[in-house]
Amino acid sequence: xxxxxxxxxxxxxxxxxxxxxxxxxxxxxxxxxxxxxxxxxxxxxxxxxxxxxxxxxxxxxxxxxxxxxxxxxxxxxxxxxxxxxxxxxxxxxxxxxxxxxxxxxxxxxxxxxxxxxxxxxxxxxxxxxxxxxxxxxxxxxxxxxxxxxxxxxxxxxxxxxxxxxxxxxxxxxxxxxxxxxx
Numbered sequence: 001x002x003x004x005x006x007x008x009x010x011x012x013x014x015x016x017x018x019x020x021x022x023x024x025x026x027x028x029x030x031x032x033x034x035x036x037x038x039x040x041x042x043x044x045x046x047x048x049x050x051x052x053x054x055x056x057x058x059x060x061x062x063x064x065x066x067x068x069x070x071x072x073x074x075x076x077x078x079x080x081x082x083x084x085x086x087x088x089x090x091x092x093x094x095x096x097x098x099x100x101x102x103x104x105x106x107x108x109x110x111x112x113x114x115x116x117x118x119x120x121x122x123x124x125x126x127x128x129x130x131x132x133x134x135x136x137x138x139x140x141x142x143x144x145x146x147x148x149x150x151x152x153x154x155x156x157x158x159x160x161x162x163x164x165x166x167x168x169x170x171x172x173x174x175x176x177x178x179x180x181x182x
Contacts, residue, residue, distance in 0.1 A: 005076070005132070012125055013074030016086050019093070020066025023059060030063065031055035033096050065089050073129065083129035090126060094119035 023030045038052045045052070052058065066089050072082035094116060101112035 009076055009079060009129065010074040012122075012129065013070040015122070016066045016070035016089075016126075017074070020063045020068075020070060023063030023066065027056055027059045027063065030059035033100050034059055034062075034092075036099065037092070037096050062089055062092065073126075080130050080132065083126045083132075086126040087123055087130060090119060090123045094123065 032055070035055050038055055038058060042049045042052045065085055069082040069085040069089070072078050073086065097119065098112065098116050101115060102108040103112050
């Protein structure tokens with residue numbers, strides 16, 4: 001792991017862990033904030049209504065996800081999966097905070113916009129972390145190169161097989177010619 005990843009991942013994860021702990025401690029407040037968004041989501045995805053109707057459960061899941069994924073990201077374990085989970089929770093968090101923020105005065109609107117921009121920046125950071133392979137090739141790259149290497153090896157095997165077949169044919173014709181002439 002490079003020095004930048006060693007420092008950057010825990011720094012990025014810190015805010016999510018703290019936010020997740022805060023959400024778990026204040027799950028009732030978070031549930032109230034989530035209610036309008038979850039009401040809208042229930043209308044869009046009726047199959048998820050049993051889960052989405054329990055705002056407190058969603059708030060706790062969101063907090064626990066932020067803590068767990070933040071710790072995993074900070075430790076560098078399953079960091080791509082953890083970053084993806086943090087992207088989802090950050091998106092939901094950004095939407096909820098933007099809708100809940102005060103927009104009655106110019107200063108409040110500016111603060112609301114700044115908070116949204118901060119949240120979007122965090123989403124961008126965890127999206128980058130979700131595609132970071134830490135200098136190791138990803139599964140798609142490995143599969144592509146395995147297929148290329150296999151094709152190349154198959155071609156060389158067929159070339160060798162043709163050469164051996166020609167050599168065997170030549171030897172067989174020579175033996176048959178010798179047998180007929182004797």
